[in-house]
Amino acid sequence: RDSVDTACRRLTASWVRDKAASDPESTPLCEFFESFDRAASAGDLASFMPPGVYTLADLRSLGRERRICPYFLARQMVKYANVVVYSYQYLLDPKVASIVSREMQKECVVVFDEAHNIDNVCIEALSVSVRKQTLEGAERNLRRISQEIDRFKATDANRLRAEYNRLVDGLAQRGNLPISDAWLANPSLPDDILKEAVPGNIRKAEHFLAVLKRLVRFLDGRLETENVENEMPVSFVASIHSQAGIDQRMLRFCYDRLHSLLLTLEITDTDEFMHIQTICDFATLIGTYSRGFSIIIEPYDDRMPEVRDPVIQVSSLLYKIVVQFLQAAASMC
Structure with a gap:
């Protein structure tokens, strides 16, 4: 796709x-x-x-x-x-639903077939996995973005300045994008946060890249563990702040800040930037939600326990709790 x-x-x-x-x-x-x-x-x-x-x-x-x-x-x-x-994802995945289903009338009647699969779909929609390959790809993406920034500074610096000014006013002030420029929506940001000004230390493109580089290095270090670790977002974000100097608010805006930058740089081959998008997706989720998520670091693959293949997973617990509650309530009717 x-x-x-x-x-x-x-x-x-x-x-x-x-x-x-x-x-x-x-x-x-x-x-x-x-x-x-x-x-x-x-x-x-x-x-x-x-x-x-x-x-x-x-x-x-x-x-x-x-x-x-x-x-x-x-x-x-x-x-x-x-x-x-249509598929569950068009309604349940907030990134896709905001593009495909936002025009639906509020009075619509929604019928789920095979509803016992809903909880898994919901959890998958707000879960992100980061592996060594993800971080290596993200580093390549950042080098490419840095080259594009240098090119624009030399040929069209006004675009970067205009983007900076828009970010001062807040993400919601970008206006309606042409339908052909629409992006998968932010997986989590509430509307009131979108009205805030983007943090000053990630408004400039080069400063934002420096933040992402520190985040990638931090995650790479966390993958070096030999034991399974399970953390809640609060402690994980605190570790990022103390070791990489990235606070919760900066993490919260990563996904949309990247989106804005790629549009400003007029990048069309977005599939080549999936790795850094995954990192920003991860950052925005843990920067937005202090509850309802679990961060698990596993050094080995369960299918091949003798092969080291570390992964950091941020997985949604909130959706599962809510869906199970709704299913229990429905069974009592």
């Missing part, structure tokens, strides 16, 4: 389309998305999708026939549908 998202972003990102407007010969665009955008701007999307029942295959056929992007069309038309059938 990540590679498909990247291929799509290379043809539809707002800065790519801006470049194509001035240099159409050397900048390819997606004709299907351009058709969608024209129809959306004209308020004419409904004419592309007559009333009916559509499977995924039907949507693909419709897109080919009408030369319009079926993905973006379906995302916009879902709010007009009477019945929508």
